[in-house]
Amino acid sequence: MVADFGDVKVYTVNGATAGSSSSLPDWLTRKRAVKGKGKRVVREQVEGTVELIQGLEFPEASNRIKVTKDGHHVIATGTYKPQMRVWDLDQLTLKFERHSDAENVDFVILSDDWTKSIHLQNDRTIELHTQGGFHYRTRIPKFGRSIAYHFPSCDAYVSASGNEIYRLNLDQGRFMNPLVLKDEGNHGAIDGVNVIDVNPAHQLLSFGVDGNGTVQFWDPRSRAGVGVLKLPVSQLLSTGIPSSEASVSVTAIASRRDGLSYAIGTSTGHTLLYDIRSSKPFATKDQGYGLPIKVLSWIDGSSKMAGNSFILSADKKVIKIWDKSAPGSNFASITPANDLNDVVQAPGSGLLMTANEGIQMNTFYIPQLGPAPRWASFLENITEEMEDQTGRTTYEDFKFVERSELAKLNIEHMIGTPTLRPYMHGYFMPLKLYQAARVVANPFAYEEYREKMLQQKLDKLSESRIRTKKAPGVKVNKALAEKILKDEERAKKREERRKQKKGTQEEAEHPMDVDEDSDEEEKEGDVNLLNDPRFAKVFEDPEFAIDENTREYALLNPSSAAQKRSGPRAKTAVEDEEEESDKVSSDGLGGSDDSGSEDGASDSEDSSDAGELNKYDPRTRPGQKNQRVESAYKRDRERNRVANVKMVPVNAQASSSRTDTQATFGQRRNGPSKTPGSSTWGRNAKGTFDDNDDGGMEVSWLPSSTARDDSPEAESSKRGKSKKPEKRKGVESFGAGLERGHVQQELDENDRKGRTKRRTNVRSGSKNTFRRM
Numbered sequence: 001m002v003a004d005f006g007d008v009k010v011y012t013v014n015g016a017t018a019g020s021s022s023s024l025p026d027w028l029t030r031k032r033a034v035k036g037k038g039k040r041v042v043r044e045q046v047e048g049t050v051e052l053i054q055g056l057e058f059p060e061a062s063n064r065i066k067v068t069k070d071g072h073h074v075i076a077t078g079t080y081k082p083q084m085r086v087w088d089l090d091q092l093t094l095k096f097e098r099h100s101d102a103e104n105v106d107f108v109i110l111s112d113d114w115t116k117s118i119h120l121q122n123d124r125t126i127e128l129h130t131q132g133g134f135h136y137r138t139r140i141p142k143f144g145r146s147i148a149y150h151f152p153s154c155d156a157y158v159s160a161s162g163n164e165i166y167r168l169n170l171d172q173g174r175f176m177n178p179l180v181l182k183d184e185g186n187h188g189a190i191d192g193v194n195v196i197d198v199n200p201a202h203q204l205l206s207f208g209v210d211g212n213g214t215v216q217f218w219d220p221r222s223r224a225g226v227g228v229l230k231l232p233v234s235q236l237l238s239t240g241i242p243s244s245e246a247s248v249s250v251t252a253i254a255s256r257r258d259g260l261s262y263a264i265g266t267s268t269g270h271t272l273l274y275d276i277r278s279s280k281p282f283a284t285k286d287q288g289y290g291l292p293i294k295v296l297s298w299i300d301g302s303s304k305m306a307g308n309s310f311i312l313s314a315d316k317k318v319i320k321i322w323d324k325s326a327p328g329s330n331f332a333s334i335t336p337a338n339d340l341n342d343v344v345q346a347p348g349s350g351l352l353m354t355a356n357e358g359i360q361m362n363t364f365y366i367p368q369l370g371p372a373p374r375w376a377s378f379l380e381n382i383t384e385e386m387e388d389q390t391g392r393t394t395y396e397d398f399k400f401v402e403r404s405e406l407a408k409l410n411i412e413h414m415i416g417t418p419t420l421r422p423y424m425h426g427y428f429m430p431l432k433l434y435q436a437a438r439v440v441a442n443p444f445a446y447e448e449y450r451e452k453m454l455q456q457k458l459d460k461l462s463e464s465r466i467r468t469k470k471a472p473g474v475k476v477n478k479a480l481a482e483k484i485l486k487d488e489e490r491a492k493k494r495e496e497r498r499k500q501k502k503g504t505q506e507e508a509e510h511p512m513d514v515d516e517d518s519d520e521e522e523k524e525g526d527v528n529l530l531n532d533p534r535f536a537k538v539f540e541d542p543e544f545a546i547d548e549n550t551r552e553y554a555l556l557n558p559s560s561a562a563q564k565r566s567g568p569r570a571k572t573a574v575e576d577e578e579e580e581s582d583k584v585s586s587d588g589l590g591g592s593d594d595s596g597s598e599d600g601a602s603d604s605e606d607s608s609d610a611g612e613l614n615k616y617d618p619r620t621r622p623g624q625k626n627q628r629v630e631s632a633y634k635r636d637r638e639r640n641r642v643a644n645v646k647m648v649p650v651n652a653q654a655s656s657s658r659t660d661t662q663a664t665f666g667q668r669r670n671g672p673s674k675t676p677g678s679s680t681w682g683r684n685a686k687g688t689f690d691d692n693d694d695g696g697m698e699v700s701w702l703p704s705s706t707a708r709d710d711s712p713e714a715e716s717s718k719r720g721k722s723k724k725p726e727k728r729k730g731v732e733s734f735g736a737g738l739e740r741g742h743v744q745q746e747l748d749e750n751d752r753k754g755r756t757k758r759r760t761n762v763r764s765g766s767k768n769t770f771r772r773m
Helices: 379-390 403-409 431-441 445-463 478-501 505-509 511-526 533-539 551-556 558-566 573-584 607-614 627-641 665-670 712-722 749-753
Strands: 002-005 008-014 030-035 041-046 061-067 073-079 083-088 093-099 104-109 117-121 125-130 133-139 144-150 155-160 164-169 174-180 192-198 205-210 214-219 224-230 250-255 261-266 270-275 283-286 295-299 310-314 319-323 326-334 340-345 351-356 363-365 398-402 421-423 426-430 732-735 738-740
Touching: 008 326, 008 379, 061 104, 073 104, 073 351, 104 144, 117 144, 144 192, 155 192, 192 250, 205 250, 214 250, 250 295, 261 295, 261 310, 270 310, 283 326, 295 340, 310 340, 398 403, 398 431, 403 426, 403 431, 426 431, 431 445, 478 533, 551 558
Parallel strands: 061 340
Antiparallel strands: 002 008, 008 363, 030 041, 061 073, 061 351, 073 083, 083 093, 104 117, 117 125, 125 133, 144 155, 155 164, 164 174, 192 205, 205 214, 214 224, 250 261, 261 270, 270 283, 295 310, 310 319, 319 326, 340 351, 351 363, 398 426, 421 426, 732 738
């Protein structure tokens, strides 16, 4: 499981999940899988957990845990039965276990690997173990509390209840004279020594005294005390308790590798940081629970984030990692599911192992604290998968409710039953029961939910509609604001077109200059009247509203003022004539010519020419109309409406007082004597056409859809229809154009091979023009 503490993530890679606001309760994540046929084997499994080291557990509880100096093995002691277990980290499994007669209090690893160790038992015995097993056992006069080993002299120092520190020399195999602590300066009686620390830099011994709140420092070379550190008891005790009635004990000591810094843990739950050259602490940390500090250690600089100034402090409830320069804030805070007994850090990594009250021992991985150990380099990939699996906020089968919500659902009587499981400030209840209770308490819940969903869909649709861009915060002069926005959009489009046309060669040669110029242009383009704070009142204060009825406005905007006075501008004569010509002309050739066919049907246009003339794609010119297509469409409708009406020439009416508008230019020149209505109009006595004075011959006619009855074409068509087809000799006709015995005539060169030359004096199928070859 993963717990997120601010920006620091803590992954549980062994044991039960750490208790935090982002973790799930144990009864919810623990699943029971039934396997087996004859015997039903029940196995519990916790969701989202990883078992990094197999069998990292004890039958009942674990007391102490340590990692060897080479980093390849872990040694831990626990119960019940009292035993010591060793795990091989390279194989990630249990190496062996070794039982003892008494429960372990503390132990020290004497070699770089697991082969040699010395153990302090709770029955006043000291046991030495080697690779082969139990090696030797001896006893001390009083019950021991802590043990430490001094490598230069091969002395094992054992503290117990009382003021004596027993000294066992492993080289000679016998006890040496003990170190007797004295009450110097009337600090109080010494009830015992809780902890012993040996500085790795200069081998100075420090003893945490129980009862009087002092730390005594001894030199192992002279076996004499060199100083006493008095803790500020009055500051550490809670208010209202006299210092004479309460006592402060030192429960943990950790010396830094630099040989100058010490971390002192007290029975009141405080951690004090000292410099060996000063008697006043330079930092104080309150653990918060008021419980004795059990473990203190300086975090090595295994990562850039951790640096060299992090301290790990732990009581039986919580593990806190914090910076010595900012003790008020925590880098990480871990709350295990069970009470803690011991904590150790894998050398040079962000992995923490704990010994705790419970079967499973916990292992936590903090990537920000340090990298994964070499023997568990795959942790960096596994933790990402764990984060995806456990990053959920709702549960599939359970619903978390508060007590106030239980009153609304009328199920307060279920409190105390297995149905409602208390958790934090509320209860977990089955999801089906919660839904049923909601329906009973509020029968109209579904209708309200349905209306809510419909409103959400309507709001979503309304957001997708296209709206005009409005200037934000504009209360007055909206027309001016819209004009500014339009001008800005036009300027942006022009700039985009300019950038597209501009080549990339100049940018490649001078990239820095181009970027600076573009940035300056963007900055200049962003400044306008709308976002300039100096002109903010122009669009907010009504006193700055523009009056369009004033003379000054008309002088500055003459076109707008004129349009406002006279309305829309009237069209000129040229514009009217162009519009009229567009309406009348449909093909661009001066009129709609109708030519009759031989069979009297309505004439048909050339498909290729008509398609090219009337071709119009509205996508190319949105918002415009094709006048020629519309006029052609209207003409076709009129033609179909009067399909059976004979079209005769329109004769101009003679008038003595005025000239007929329907008369041609020649008629107007000849005068009213030659009217179109006369039988000899345009003809002489011989029936031929007269020539005009200007040397030309004038002919005027109006085409009709059908041929005239008295025309020779009509008579020939009638004769052609009534006449039966001639029968040819030796040719048998079957109808529908099928013949037998017909001899095909010999075709010319063009008919056999096709046309090899262009047609002359015809209109092109692609353009509405005549071409000359």
